[in-house]
Amino acid sequence: xxxxxxxxxxxxxxxxxxxxxxxxxxxxxxxxxxxxxxxxxxxxxxxxxxxxxxxxxxxxxxxxxxxxxxxxxxxxxxxxxxxxxxxxxxxxxxxxxxxxxxxxxxxxxxxxxxxxxxxxxxxxxxxxxxxxxxxxxxxxxxxxxxxxxxxxxxxxxxxxxxxxxxxxxxxxxxxxxxxxxxxxxxxxxxxxxxxxxxxxxxxxxxxxxxxxxxxxxxxxxxxxxxxxxxxxxxxxxxxxxxxxxxxxxxxxxxxxxxxxxxxxxxxxxxxxxxxxxxxxxxxxxxxxxxxxxxxxxxxxxxxxxxxxxxxxxxxxxxxxxxxxxxxxxxxxxxxxxxxxxxxxxxxxxxxxxxxxxxxxxxxxxxxxxxxxxxxxxxxxxxxxx
Ligand SMILES: Nc1ncnc2c1ncn2[C@@H]1O[C@H](COP(=O)(O)OP(=O)(O)OP(=O)(O)O)[C@@H](O)[C@H]1O
Numbered sequence: 066x067x068x069x070x071x072x073x074x075x076x077x078x079x080x081x082x083x084x085x086x087x088x089x090x091x092x093x094x095x096x097x098x099x100x101x102x103x104x105x106x107x108x109x110x111x112x113x114x115x116x117x118x119x120x121x122x123x124x125x126x127x128x129x130x131x132x133x134x135x136x137x138x139x140x141x142x143x144x145x146x147x148x149x150x151x152x153x154x155x156x157x158x159x160x161x162x163x164x165x166x167x168x169x170x171x172x173x174x175x176x177x178x179x180x181x182x183x184x185x186x187x188x189x190x191x192x193x194x195x196x197x198x199x200x201x202x203x204x205x206x207x208x209x210x211x212x213x214x215x216x217x218x219x220x221x222x223x224x225x226x227x228x229x230x231x232x233x234x235x236x237x238x239x240x241x242x243x244x245x246x247x248x249x250x251x252x253x254x255x256x257x258x259x260x261x262x263x264x265x266x267x268x269x270x271x272x273x274x275x276x277x278x279x280x281x282x283x284x285x286x287x288x289x290x291x292x293x294x295x296x297x298x299x300x301x302x303x304x305x306x307x308x309x310x311x312x313x314x315x316x317x318x319x320x321x322x323x324x325x326x327x328x329x330x331x332x333x334x335x336x337x338x339x340x341x342x343x344x345x346x347x348x349x350x351x352x353x354x355x356x357x358x359x360x361x362x363x364x365x366x367x368x369x370x371x372x373x374x375x376x377x378x379x380x381x382x383x384x385x386x387x388x389x390x391x392x393x394x395x396x397x398x399x400x401x402x403x404x405x406x407x408x409x410x411x412x413x414x415x416x417x418x419x420x421x422x423x424x425x426x427x428x429x430x431x432x433x434x435x436x437x438x439x440x441x442x443x444x445x446x447x448x449x450x
Contacts, residue, residue, distance in 0.1 A: 218246030232281035234311035331365025346421030353416025362391030
């Protein structure tokens, strides 16, 4: 009997050990899972705390973004003006530094120009008188390199070399080697006023650009130079939307003999068409057309081949600016904007007289545009849409 009980106990122990041995991996797995669940619960508890912090931070960020978004929406033109003034001041000092170190246009060798343009690899434009390539000089300055025919290069170089103005593309150098005649300009972004008018550029920026272009023309005239072919495509805009007039292929020193300049369609001065003599009033006429483009957002020649002048001027002269005004910048100009735009329209109309002698003097155009800009800037009831 005792032996039977002993055998039974041994059997139970052996079976128990066998079952334990069989179950032990599972027990290990179960215990590991329980540990994981416990750890996950711990992490979740910590996670909840973390999520709470993240939520608070996101709420604050959201509130800050909302605040600035509302501020920007309500004071869009103020903000744009401040940003543009800040970049203008920075650009002024950058230009000052550039002028300090590189006072005069430098002469480059063809090898230097090839190195700067990676052997004329990056074509950025094709003008009437030659191709324009993007490049980088040894000192890191970005440049626009224009290859010209012999006569054209020497004419443009002689004309531009002594000129220096904030609103005129700066000539930084030239290269004359063998048949090669190359002018090197500072590179000024890629946008022109014409390109910019395709979007809803604000009125303040539009008037600022007009004022810059008018000041450039006033400066050219004071240096006895007539641009001869001012268009919205010949006004480049830099990063801060500061305008720089370029495209001097048609320019002359006054008083000019009859010249064979072909003005761009839509900008053609009727008096020049008759006399073939460029005079300061020719640039004033072209500036008048640019003003109409800025006011209406329309190209100088419309789809039906009618010129912008023949389409917009009658409405402006009849006091119906609204009939032709560009609707994109704001759906309804505020009072200050309206006064400013009326003034720009009046100035444009007086630049577009058929008889050159009756056109506004460029100095008066500049004053009126300054007045228009002041009206927009001091308008405290900015309305944005
Ligand atoms: N300084 C510059 N910075 C950036 N891009 C420029 C610059 N100069 C010219 N470009 C680009 O090259 C294109 C052609 O310029 P270009 O000066 O040849 O024009 P254009 O009006 O035909 O001149 P021109 O009447 O002197 O022949 C421009 O539309 C512009 O895209």
